[in-house]
Amino acid sequence: MSMFWSFTRQAFHNTVVYRVEFWMRLLSILLAMYSIRSVWYVLYTQQPDAFGLSLGQMVTYGVLGMALHAFIDTGSEWYIATQVRTGAIDTDLLKPIDFHVHMLARNLGEMLFGLGVMALPTYAIGYFLFGLQLPPDGMAGALFIVSLFLGFLVQFHLGFLLGAVAFATLDIRSIAWAYFAVVSFFSGQVVPLWMFPDALRAVAEVLPLQAVYYIPMSIYIGTFSGPAAWSALGFQLLWAAILALCARLAWGFVHKRLTVQGG
Template identity: 30%
Template sequence: MRAGAYPAFALTAFQSRLAYRNQVWASAFGELVISFAFIAIWTAAFAGQVVVDGATLPEMITYVMIAGLLYWNTDRLINDVGEAVRTGDITIFLLKPLSYPASLLATHFGHYVFDQLVVTLPVLLIVGFSVGLLPPASLFHALMALPFWALSWLMLFTLGALCGLLAFWLLTAFALEWFLKGIMALASGAIVPLWFMPGWLSGILGYLPFAWVSYYPTAIYLGKLDPPATFLYFGIGLAWLAALGGFLAWLWSRARHRLIVQGG
């Protein structure tokens, strides 16, 4: 019975977004402007050169579109947790036979599906028809890009939820989203691929969980990793997800204890 309740959270979140059509149009337009801005920057950076550090301009345009759009905005997730802590609504979940992290997962999966269908897909179609996007490097890379995509979202959700739960100790989520954005801007490869970074820096960032959010799914799509390396990094990503998921469960158990103590 508990498991059957979580799809309702996802469906409710999806349907709630339909009520704010103007906000949807504004988000799609803003995403489109940002996408063309990044395309213009990379076109200027290549300055007519065919290949730069082993990457072509069409590859970089495809990379910046996929990597940037994979980096789902976690502001809503972090602020939802912060607001629940601030108002005390978080106590409701202590009275329900439901897991608060699991309900967050379901709710924000609904938001994510809505964003992908209503914002991301139209932007990709417009850019694809106007500028052009590369297809997957091979059938293998196309098939492997799908589990990496799922891993990407789960990794980003877990990182966002961990930041959100810090509100139990800070008593506010203010600036937590900026903290995560700052790290992700550099470490996820959403803006600059790791192959353009100094060897020592890319070597470090390539083994941190942030790289599985944008860099590895896009690198797989473009064929930058061969099959053995693809399976290796997928396994490492799963290990990171399991470790972060365990840490999230532990942090929630500590947050619940802290909430009960504060509430008397």
Template identity: 30%
Template sequence: MSGFWRHATYRMATAAGVFTNTVFGLIMAYVFIALWDVKPHLGGYDQAQALTYVWLGQALLMVVSVMGGGFEDELIERIRTGDIAIDLYRPADLQLWWLAQDAGRALFHLLGRGVVPLVFGAVFFDLALPADALTWVAFLVAVALGVLVSFSIRYLVALAAFWLLDGAGVAQIAWIAGLFCSGMVLPLNVFPGVLGEVVRALPWASLIQAPVDVLLGTADPLGTYARQAAWALALLAAGRLVQSVATRRVVVQGG
């Protein structure tokens, strides 16, 4: 839980983030209203579902770290400075240690930055939020798996710094891809033809699109979990492999 309490200390930053998410939620909500007035049932959503998508996206933006800014920046810096050597000497697995930190961060942002924008949206807009608790539990499971997929992607991005020394470029490419392919800008169901099929098959779809569809009841929860878990396991295994190669590289460089 150290990741949770670490982020809880930044109260002013959290308040500013809540305000920012709410403002962007308002902007996107009115854009979606205009769009759905022209194209009702676009992507298979009615307007209430589309507005729910907007506010859930704002609530989850920092939880699943769509635009980065999580542990990966610190890990890249530790690799660049060589402090990673100290981490490798610790009696804790590097990947699991950062995963625990990121899980705490995600939980804090879910409570600290996710609840208020969603409540604001529910008060001022007609949202299609479910009344039964089981749907909310299913949604939270999908969010947890989305956090795991997000961590796995960002861990691989950070490890690229072992070879590039400065991983900022790769990180920027990753968050741009995440912003576009997670459904943060537009629901992936709106994307036409082959493009829509491709983006829905990519791991970033697990971050926003998958949890929202579970909450809206437009996707089978078990099938959604299976896809998310498959991506998480594959990416965690890839991260483990890259970490192993990178660790040998550190040993060689250290003489």
């Protein structure tokens, strides 16, 4: 277990180095928060009764979506794809730790860093700037944290599977662009699922992507509470388990057939 944490710590250190990048990203993300706040503000002023929740809840949902999107997505697919393309994947395979566990540790470190050092301060600034709300009660806050972690597991494993595609295609850039757009659409990162037209909503509710943003954020603003929140957590847990299993099967398949070029 201590090895697990040492990988996590290393990822944390790697990310802390870039200070200028930190400020640039902070400003970019504040702008992104500002844009979504403006959209909801204008739409809410036009038709307050169309929402079924308060302007504060809606703006909080939007801004939270931007903060999480910027920092919680650790991009495991890029790491794997780059290692495969350059042949450096052999150094990962030489490490005395299972590749899947190694990736999980590494991305967990990056996620905790992103959350603690970037997302939290950014969100705190946004909190005062845009008049955001806290979760309705402590229970919702605690469930939000759990849900966020489960959402991370779902996102990580989807990224891991996407990265595994690199073993076949070497380059995943174009697939990734389409994938990211689909994720931000069906995960409710920008627009909550209940605003979708019925047919699209039905699709979104079956897909695992709502586990990444829509469920944790709905728990945070209090639209999922009590039994609804618990069954949403169950949905996340189920998908995290299914995707982890898929990731292990895919890795086993790839590992057996792996040839490293260059290296």
